[in-house]
Amino acid sequence: MLHRVFGYSSFRGAQQEIVEHVIGGGDALVLMPTGGGKSLCYQIPALVREGVGVVVSPLIALMQDQVDALTELGVRAGFLNSTQAPDERARMESAFVAGELDLLYLAPERLRSDSTLRLLDRGRISLFAIDEAHCVAQWGHDFRPDYLALSMLHERWPDVPRIALTATATEATHAEIAERLNLADAKHFVSSFDRPNIQYRIVPKAEPQRQLLELLRTEHAGDAGIVYCLSRASTEKTAQSLVDNGIPALPYHAGLDARVRAANQARFLREDGLVMVATIAFGMGIDKPDVRFVAHLDLPKSVEGYYQETGRAGRDGLPSTAWLAYGLQDVVQQRKMIAGSEGDDAYRRQLTGHLDAMLALCETVECRRVQLLAYFGQRGEPCSNCDTCLNPPETWDGTVAAQKLLSTVYRLKSERRQRFGAGQSIDILLGKQTPKVTQFDHDALSVFGIGTELTDGEWRGVVRQLLARELLMVEGDYSTLALTEASADVLRGERRVMLRREPSRPARAPKRPKQ
Ligand code: ADP
Ligand code: ZN
Numbered sequence: 155m156l157h158r159v160f161g162y163s164s165f166r167g168a169q170q171e172i173v174e175h176v177i178g179g180g181d182a183l184v185l186m187p188t189g190g191g192k193s194l195c196y197q198i199p200a201l202v203r204e205g206v207g208v209v210v211s212p213l214i215a216l217m218q219d220q221v222d223a224l225t226e227l228g229v230r231a232g233f234l235n236s237t238q239a240p241d242e243r244a245r246m247e248s249a250f251v252a253g254e255l256d257l258l259y260l261a262p263e264r265l266r267s268d269s270t271l272r273l274l275d276r277g278r279i280s281l282f283a284i285d286e287a288h289c290v291a292q293w294g295h296d297f298r299p300d301y302l303a304l305s306m307l308h309e310r311w312p313d314v315p316r317i318a319l320t321a322t323a324t325e326a327t328h329a330e331i332a333e334r335l336n337l338a339d340a341k342h343f344v345s346s347f348d349r350p351n352i353q354y355r356i357v358p359k360a361e362p363q364r365q366l367l368e369l370l371r372t373e374h375a376g377d378a379g380i381v382y383c384l385s386r387a388s389t390e391k392t393a394q395s396l397v398d399n400g401i402p403a404l405p406y407h408a409g410l411d412a413r414v415r416a417a418n419q420a421r422f423l424r425e426d427g428l429v430m431v432a433t434i435a436f437g438m439g440i441d442k443p444d445v446r447f448v449a450h451l452d453l454p455k456s457v458e459g460y461y462q463e464t465g466r467a468g469r470d471g472l473p474s475t476a477w478l479a480y481g482l483q484d485v486v487q488q489r490k491m492i493a494g495s496e497g498d499d500a501y502r503r504q505l506t507g508h509l510d511a512m513l514a515l516c517e518t519v520e521c522r523r524v525q526l527l528a529y530f531g532q533r534g535e536p537c538s539n540c541d542t543c544l545n546p547p548e549t550w551d552g553t554v555a556a557q558k559l560l561s562t563v564y565r566l567k568s569e570r571r572q573r574f575g576a577g578q579s580i581d582i583l584l585g586k587q588t589p590k591v592t593q594f595d596h597d598a599l600s601v602f603g604i605g606t607e608l609t610d611g612e613w614r615g616v617v618r619q620l621l622a623r624e625l626l627m628v629e630g631d632y633s634t635l636a637l638t639e640a641s642a643d644v645l646r647g648e649r650r651v652m653l654r655r656e657p658s659r660p661a662r663a664p665k666r667p668k669q
Contacts, residue, residue: 155198159227166191168343173198176281181316181340183332187347188321188462189469196283196317200257205278206250207257211285212298213439217259224257233259250277262300279314282307284335287318291330308336321465322458325531347530351468352476354522355541358656359481362451363395369449369477370401377446381431382463384452392451393431406432437463443470449477453484456508457515457529480516482576482618486633513622519547519654552653555608555616556625556644558583562601563626563635573634580613615656
């Protein structure tokens with residue numbers, strides 16, 4: 155099948171083992187990074203085993219493409235989803251019942267309807283493949299309630315093997331998938347999550363648009379890539395700015411008309427050297443092998459999200475860049491978003507946990523790859539292909555600086571009626587007589603001018619790192635800085651604070667090993 159249908163000469167990684175296990179009727183939980191080759195793991199068993207392979211996938215927008223690609227190879231594939239015309243659906247249903255299909259793709263919400271279940275009873279099923287299985291986990295970053303219903307597959311069709319696949323899995327998510335999908339007896343196939351051809355870099359955010367432009371011009375001229383932004387407005391703005399600078403770019407976000415979205419996606423897949431500027435609505439299931447860079451202009455909300463998004467670079471195995479610009483404002487904004495989010499305390503704690511892990515990755519002075527793999531419970535060696543390996547950052551003892559900053563925040567906080575953000579504290583530390591400083595007599599504070607040993611940018615770095623470690627927090631609509639419980643330990647001199655040195659000038663691109 156591998157040669158004849160798919161035209162490949164050999165299996166990759168654990169594919170063969172997985173394929174044989176599922177052909178033999180066993181359940182499997184497959185954790186493989188994006189681009190690892192998950193699809194073959196269920197497509198080949200579906201072709202070998204008698205009956206139709208039923209694939210549950212949340213990626214409705216991609217079903218047509220997947221089916222087209224399979225049809226091209228001579229595989230009899232179809233799908234059932236809400237976008238379909240009734241007669242097309244009826245045709246697909248009778249093909250399924252007659253056993254004239256090898257693979258049938260279904261959106262998860264289909265399985266909540268009795269009519270679909272009765273339909274499935276009328277045909278012969280070779281296996282269930284549950285794609286993007288992390289969507290069943292509430293502790294993940296992409297939970298979809300429809301996935302919870304999938305636990306019944308096992309009860310209703312106990313003899314049909316199931317294979318659940320995902321590219322994201324911390325140990326917590328992994329355990330939740332196994333539990334919720336009733337996969338207690340499944341064999342687990344865990345691949346390495348390392349993507350050695352991706353160079354990870356996280357840089358301080360100064361002027362993001364200019365920094366992005368420089369990255370594209372100096373290292374990725376003419377390359378296809380994805381730029382992720384948090385808001386719809388900033389995807390539009392960034393795409394326009396790239397176009398104005400002669401770089402072909404398109405926006406993509408959930409607010410665009412479905413036809414525009416589909417057209418932009420199709421162009422990105424088809425044309426060379428296009429840059430897609432998108433919110434995270436873009437990318438799941440996109441199989442474009444030559445994406446040479448993934449750039450983030452805003453901080454992702456979790457390491458899992460970051461890993462998935464950056465994983466879309468370099469599926470062809472050639473050197474690629476994962477670049478993230480991250481700054482003080484990102485931390486402030488995300489902490490505020492969490493504080494203001496709906497949901498209970500447990501939910502907010504979960505979001506905070508996700509964010510803290512992402513911040514730890516940003517602030518680490520160790521190899522990014524080692525840290526990333528550790529997050530997924532895997533071990534790695536310093537990689538010489540990430541920014542911290544190539545230009546090891548210096549650390550410095552920032553205890554005194556932290557004490558000065560925290561004292562300033564404390565003094566401002568005691569002025570009950572006024573609210574001041576990071577800028578005011580920094581101006582005070584630097585002894586700047588700005589109008590806002592003199593207006594509030596802040597030049598009379600004992601902390602005024604005690605921090606001239608650092609620059610404005612360095613102080614921002616201190617604030618950012620203290621926020622990242624929850625030695626400082628933001629409050630209210632004006633992003634007022636405030637002390638946390640842990641701040642007291644620093645102020646009392648009971649806790650040393652080692653900080654990452656801010657680069658004095660924008661970090662230059664590290665050298666890339668040539669292939
Ligand atoms: P995933 O779903 O894990 O992200 P895919 O199944 O889409 O990955 O596969 C990624 C790419 O690798 C696809 O272009 C696929 O055709 C290719 N591929 C998968 N398995 C093999 C193999 N054994 N040999 C060569 N190419 C493969
Ligand atoms: Zn490294």
